[in-house]
Amino acid sequence: MKEILTLVVILAGFVLLSGCVHEENTGTLILQITDKTSDLNITQALVTISNIEVHLSAGGTSENETNNTSAGWYTVVETPQTFDLIEIKDVKEFLGSANLTAGWYTQIRLHVDKALVTIDGVEYNLTIPSKTIKLIKPFQIKNNQTTTLILDCDAQKSIHETGNNKFIMQPTITITQE
Template sequence: MTKKYLLWAVLGALVVGGYYLLSQPVTPGTDEVTGVPTTDKPSTGSTASKPAGSVPAKDLGRLVFSITDEAVKLDNAQSVLVNITRVEAFNAQKGWVTISSTPQTFDLVQLKKDGRFVLLGDKQVSFGDYTQVRLVIGTVVVLKDGVAHDARILNKDLRLVTNFAVARGATSAVTVDILGDKSLHRTSSGKYIFASVLNLKTYERVEQVQIANKKVELIGGTIKYNSTIGVDENGDLKIGYEINSAATLEILGDAIIVTSAGYDTNFFKFSAAESIKIAIDAGHIAVALSAKSINNDEYSPVWQIIGVKNGKRVLVKVHGTSGKIIYVQ
């Protein structure tokens, strides 16, 4: 009987010990630096950084990323599979620090059912201020009625401006709530467009992180940043933005066509495709990113076209009735 009780005691200690280790701040690896953003001004000093693993332990803190979808209503889809290939955080001294470079796929429908945050990355990083986080999306696949549909992703490289600090020996966290119902759009032909809308929160001095089966629970801490960020039809990130769910979206080659809610395309004698051709033929743009129906004072209806020429963005407005170009910037 003594041996039997001893065996159960050892097994119980192993289970408790395993869960305890998952909740501790020590995780494998330290800073892996991938460089600085090309949009930042060049430093006047050296940009060289110490190789991975060379940062003294006393100068490290813990940074935990997690993801969820708390409010999903996705066109009755069985699954919406979002593949995230890379997670990074930006520090002015270290540049882009890799939190995870392992591709991970998350089902937004399942995240809603679970109602929990799921681990994206857990890393020991250098202490200091962090001003951006980066999520790289590989693919988005919508499974509906047993058929898989590859969604058109309007921005695969999400570089999100934020702010938080990682203190020596302390834990900070970043949570990403992808708002699937606001991100996913379906065209009249049954194709899908994914324009990310997400809520980003950062936390400092988290008291405890509990991780079990990749489910993450943060205990304590102070919210440093809390904002909803969305991608527009041109792939640009905007705070507090989402494409109107009542708008009609279509895919025309490389361009996204947005017919705003309440617009009757019968008022347009010139279609979006014809208006884009007018802008290209006039030499204002080489390629179109989007065309959107808008009101423009006495000129209505109007196609607002965003295009690119010589690497620069150009805005062209074409009157929907006359086909006349009324504005170029």
């Protein structure tokens, strides 16, 4: 009889404790970058990204709901990384990953510290307006799932000569979900 009573007390304890476990409503985001093939005579296009943020909308489980109290900007990467957009043609390069609150995200922002382009063996500064690349494309992070986004930069459409050996990058980036 004591054994049965002990077993009942232990089982009751497990039931009570299991009710106290709080399962977080999070998923994982993985970001990768690649570059489409280009016909330009660019031998190098170095871009140093210092920080990547994503914006969680106030939406709930669908794009139109407005019940998320965790809305705002979340940092995915805060370690500077330099990429040569020419070297990563047709190759997926890891940008970073983070566990994020589940929900709909509306924007990705890449903060750029420095950008250089080499054309015909000569290196030039590559201007990026506001030093921020803003990507507006909704995506969803689902609870306990991994979402992989590929940022595909098209150097041919993105890099332009403005005259006097000055170049500007107006990023043309396609976001695909894997």
